[in-house]
Amino acid sequence: MTMLAITDITKDYGASRALHPVSLCVKKGEFVTILGPSGCGKSSLLRIVMGISQQSGGEIRLAGQRIDMLPPERRDIAMVFQSYALFPHMTVEQNLRFGLRMKNVPKVEQQRRIAHALDICTLTGLTARMPRQLSGGQQQRVALARAIVMQPNLLLFDEPLSNLDAKLRDTLRHELVALHRRIGATSLYVTHDQAEAMAMSDRIVVMNAGRVVEIGTPLELYRSPKQAFTAGFLGQTNLLAVTASGRQGQLPWGQPVDLATEAMGPAQVSVRPESIGIRACDHVSSAPATVAGVSFMGASALYTVAVGETLLKVSQAGGDALIEPGRTVELTFPDRLPVLEDRVIEDRVPAREAA
Numbered sequence: 322m323t324m325l326a327i328t329d330i331t332k333d334y335g336a337s338r339a340l341h342p343v344s345l346c347v348k349k350g351e352f353v354t355i356l357g358p359s360g361c362g363k364s365s366l367l368r369i370v371m372g373i374s375q376q377s378g379g380e381i382r383l384a385g386q387r388i389d390m391l392p393p394e395r396r397d398i399a400m401v402f403q404s405y406a407l408f409p410h411m412t413v414e415q416n417l418r419f420g421l422r423m424k425n426v427p428k429v430e431q432q433r434r435i436a437h438a439l440d441i442c443t444l445t446g447l448t449a450r451m452p453r454q455l456s457g458g459q460q461q462r463v464a465l466a467r468a469i470v471m472q473p474n475l476l477l478f479d480e481p482l483s484n485l486d487a488k489l490r491d492t493l494r495h496e497l498v499a500l501h502r503r504i505g506a507t508s509l510y511v512t513h514d515q516a517e518a519m520a521m522s523d524r525i526v527v528m529n530a531g532r533v534v535e536i537g538t539p540l541e542l543y544r545s546p547k548q549a550f551t552a553g554f555l556g557q558t559n560l561l562a563v564t565a566s567g568r569q570g571q572l573p574w575g576q577p578v579d580l581a582t583e584a585m586g587p588a589q590v591s592v593r594p595e596s597i598g599i600r601a602c603d604h605v606s607s608a609p610a611t612v613a614g615v616s617f618m619g620a621s622a623l624y625t626v627a628v629g630e631t632l633l634k635v636s637q638a639g640g641d642a643l644i645e646p647g648r649t650v651e652l653t654f655p656d657r658l659p660v661l662e663d664r665v666i667e668d669r670v671p672a673r674e675a676a
């Protein structure tokens with residue numbers, strides 16, 4: 322079932338368009354991440370869904386009902402901000418109770434929900450503290466608990482972990498997703514961190530310059546991106562020109578490769594550095610490949626390999642027997658290389674479901 326349906330949302334700030342028609346859906350129980358570089362419009366979109374910013378066009382439905390005309394407090398959505406946005410003059414417990422009182426939730430029910438949220442966010446024992454007496458990670462947990470007590474139809478997260486150090490961020494990522502599953506929430510999460518998006522999401526919505534570029538599971542987008550932007554934004558890749566003939570392609574230096582989809586004529590493929598095999602060899606083939614540089618990364622070695630005019634990134638696990646710069650190498654390419662397209666992939670709610 323579609324919980325959130327965003328259809329053709331646009332946003333103009335004066336004469337400049339921050340969001341071109343954007344459409345996407347989040348199913349009940351899903352954890353969907355909007356991923357994109359700074360300024361691509363992620364926060365603008367999230368704020369419109371929350372109701373703290375007004376769209377210029379388009380509509381939003383939550384659980385089948387149109388909500389884009391409603392004020393934030395009537396949308397049945399809770400948001401967790403990057404800045405935590407806790408009330409500084411209230412204790413942890415008062416922070417959690419505030420929204421429930423506003424909604425006239427009965428006292429006994431307030432107590433039950435607060436106790437539950439404190440328990441699952443591991444905050445029990447901190448109820449009487451003021452926000453300034455908490456660490457960054459604890460404050461973020463309070464912000465999360467404050468959202469959870471409202472039992473909203475949708476949880477929104479605007480880069481909630483970006484103010485925390487790398488180790489804590491990693492721990493909280495896993496806690497947050499585990500919690501999302503445990504309470505059966507539906508979540509829309511915004512980040513510019515591709516590792517975070519890959520680790521947390523059921524599906525990722527890749528955005529760039531106010532448009533949805535591509536939507537898919539982390540595995541689909543990493544292994545078989547359809548857009549060059551996606552391929553480059555989710556980890557390292559080599560974007561190579563091929564001359565295609567059906568499922569066969571030829572790399573610029575003449576080496577044949579298998580393509581994942583049929584194409585004709587000039588096309589572009591994405592080849593991940595770790596999917597290229599590299600082996601030192603003594604004989605010089607018709608297209609000699611030479612190691613131009615190597616960086617030891619600990620668990621792997623990252624080579625820059627020159628083949629004709631092209632410089633390739635090639636990563637090799639292990640990396641304990643490094644191939645010296647200047648050595649001739651043999652490269653093997655994986656089967657079924659993803660052919661990139663220009664088509665933008667839309668994710669619209671089917672018309673009958675939206676009605």
Ligand SMILES: Nc1ncnc2c1ncn2[C@@H]1O[C@H](COP(=O)(O)OP(=O)(O)OP(=O)(O)O)[C@@H](O)[C@H]1O
Binds near residue numbers: 334358359363366
């Ligand atoms: N209030 C505003 N007035 C004018 N332009 C704005 C306003 N808010 C955002 N913009 C512009 O709209 C575009 C999208 O901004 P938005 O904050 O949504 O991007 P973002 O992807 O969330 O970026 P970041 O990750 O840096 O927060 C940017 O070009 C930004 O400069």
